[in-house]
Amino acid sequence: MSFSTNEGSSFSSSTYHWNYDVFLSFRGEDTHNGFAGHLYKILYDKSFKIFIDNDLQRGEEISMELIKAIKSSMISIIIFSQNYAFSTWCLEELAEILECKKNGQVVLPVFNKVNPSEIRKQEGNFGVALTQQEKKFKNNIKKVLRWRAALKEVANLSTWHYEDGYPKYQFIQGIIKEVSSTKLNRTRLFVAKYPIGVDSHAKAVELLLDTKLNGVHIVGIHGLGGVGKTTIAKVVYNRVTDYFEGSSFLMNFRENSRTIRGIIKLQEKFLFEILGDKQSKVCNISKGINVIKERLSCKKVLLILDDVDKLDQIENLLGKCDWLANGSRVIITTRDKHVLTTLENDPLIYKVVDLDRHEALQLFSKHAFSNNEPEANYIQLTNQFISYASGLPLALQVIGSDLCEGNICQWESE
Known part of the structure; x- marks a missing residue:
């Protein structure tokens, strides 16, 4: 199926800007001078912009200022401690953070001397705390049910579990690496000095991607050289990248895949942009395909292959594309529509027409x-x-x- 448009509209080159890299949530009485304090210090020394609610007045309800800070943070790190659930403030923060997760915020739970299963099953101190909260809010039981659901959800996420005896600095460095990788992955692309006429095309491609649908979707953008395919793909990338666990924009694919070494570099770049792992080395193309499949098949990814002119260029990176995780999206820009029509995955095809x-x-x-x-x-x-x-x-x-x-x-x- 092909789509095209030549409708024009105004377009702002600005993209969404996070006010904070990290929102740090923790119970101050438990960890402010311990784990949370150490993590904050290292994040600060690494020049990350962090929101920490030291100076906000506490009460039963969190303030609008705090909700605004949560919503404008790229990443939320939640440090769970033994007495975390006794704080209504912390539970409200948690519920708000998980609402933001639905809109693309990255949530990193850290269990500081707490077993995640205790939170999932709501036993031990967490069971006691939630029973107290139910008595306290017996006239608003929906609030406590929301907290219970949030605790179960967060305990099932990929987590960081710290116990005594493990080197604290080494553990925190692992978190810093994850934060660094996430920030790198979410850095927006420069689009164009004057992106005139791009917005309507980008909206059309975004509709075809349909990030809310399950399954794997491939969208092809084709048109003459110089018609703006790459520019359109950049705008779409900037708009939807936060819906994915990892994103990669591989530019000048045709030029960079002319040699075996060039293909291997593209494979390594793809792995690095999704995983943030500079140690991901590939010795040959066939092994690279399998490494990508093994390491990324569980991740919902956005991949843009820019300027493809042969089907084998796609296969050298993704094989038959049959391993991509549910929810993943691939955008392919090309001058040759035949590259798209010969794909087994039956991509949706968008034709870019000249400016009016x-x-x-x-x-x-x-x-x-x-x-x-x-x-x-x-x-x-x-x-x-x-x-x-x-x-x-x-x-x-x-x-x-x-x-x-x-x-x-x-x-x-x-």
Whole structure:
């Protein structure tokens, strides 16, 4: 199935900006001067931006300021201690954090001298604490049920479990590595200086991806060279990357896969961008395919293969694409529609068409005059260049930039 559009709309090049890298949740009386304090110090020394609620006034309900901080954090680290569930403040934080997880926030539970099964089964201190909370909130039992559900959910996540005897610094370094990998993976891509006409295309591709559906979806973006396929893919990547456990944008795939070494480097880059593991080395293409399959088959990933011209380039990275985890999405940009139609996975195909005349005029004028329209003396020449470029964004950008600050004679000569 093919889709195309040439509708224009305004587009802001800004992408969502997290106010904090890490929101640190813990019960101060238990761990402020111990584990949480050490973790905060190392995160701070590594230049991560951390929210810690030391200065907020505590009460039965968490403040709107705190909820805002949770929502604007890329990662939440929850440090569970023996007395964690006795604090209504901590339980409310936990419930809010898990709401944010639904919208793409990364949640890292740390069990500090607490067995996760105690939280999952709500036994021991956690059972006692929740029984007390039920008595305290007997007129609002839904609140406690929400806390119980949140505790069960978080205890089933991939967790960090610390016990006495394990080197604390080494344990914390593992958490720092995870935070670093997550931040690297969620860094947005620069799109374009003037991404005019891109927004409508990006919205159409995003609809085809449909991140809320189960299953694995492959979407192909095809069109002429210079029509803006890569730019569109970058915008989509920036918009949806937070819905995935890992994302990778492999640019100039055709150019970089011409040699065996180039293919191996692409395989290693894919592994690094998803796992953050610089030690992931591949000795040959066949082994690389299996390493990728073994290490990533349990992760919901977003992968963009930019500028593919042969089917075997895809197979050298993903094999037959039959191992991708549920919810994963692949975007392939290509000049050759045949690459997409021969895929076994039956991808949805989106065709990118040229800019309409209004968009072409705006893009050219931005590069040539740093304005939305040409100067009066240059209108006729501008129209000639726009006709010559035939609505190709790359041509309009290159010609406009070359002519910028040139006089009439230079324009006429060009």
